Amino acid sequence: MRKLIYSMGVSLDGFIAGPQGEIDWGVPDDELHRFHNEQTRELAIHLCGRRLYESMRYWETADQDRSLPELHREFAHIWQALPKIVFSGTLESVEGNATLCRDGAVAEAARLKQESGKDVAAGGAGLASTLSRAGLIDEHRLFISPVVLGGGTPFFPTAADRIELELLESRTFSSRVIYARYQRL
DSSP: OOOEEEEEEEETTSEEEOTTSOOGGGOOOHHHHHHHHHHHHTEEEEEEEHHHHHHHGGGGTGGGOTTSOHHHHHHHHHHHHSOEEEEOSSOSOOOSSEEEESSOHHHHHHHHHHSOSSEEEEESHHHHHHHHHTTOOOEEEEEEESOOOSSSEESSOOOSSOOOEEEEEEEEOTTSOEEEEEEEO
């Protein structure tokens, strides 16, 4: 069985985006970018909410920009090759290696988890919240930046029940970002 992984950059006070949706505080340096490349390469598919999909569309053509560092162009190639399912009730179409799905995120994630092969990632606060409430997220991977935003979009959804986690791995990058990988108990 595959694992479903929720992985995002997060502020020290627990937000994946600031009060106005800003994410400029979480730009990875080369060391962290290499780590993201490695982790993304290990995925079978990525489930995206609309906002995350729209943010990540940048990578659909980033490899064509020769002024970008090779590390960034490498990520673009990895991202382009990775199949994506975008859950949105408002988008009319999606680009690249993506499929649009209007509803059924819980059923689709549960189905994908039953298959064998590489793991599945989910991103975007709304989608992750839906999948978390359904008890489908197996791992939480946080990239904790040394910044306090004071508000914004929380990494963890408001939960009706407590979510018990076990730390599997941690690492501190030279950029002062802390990686913490937890599994759900």
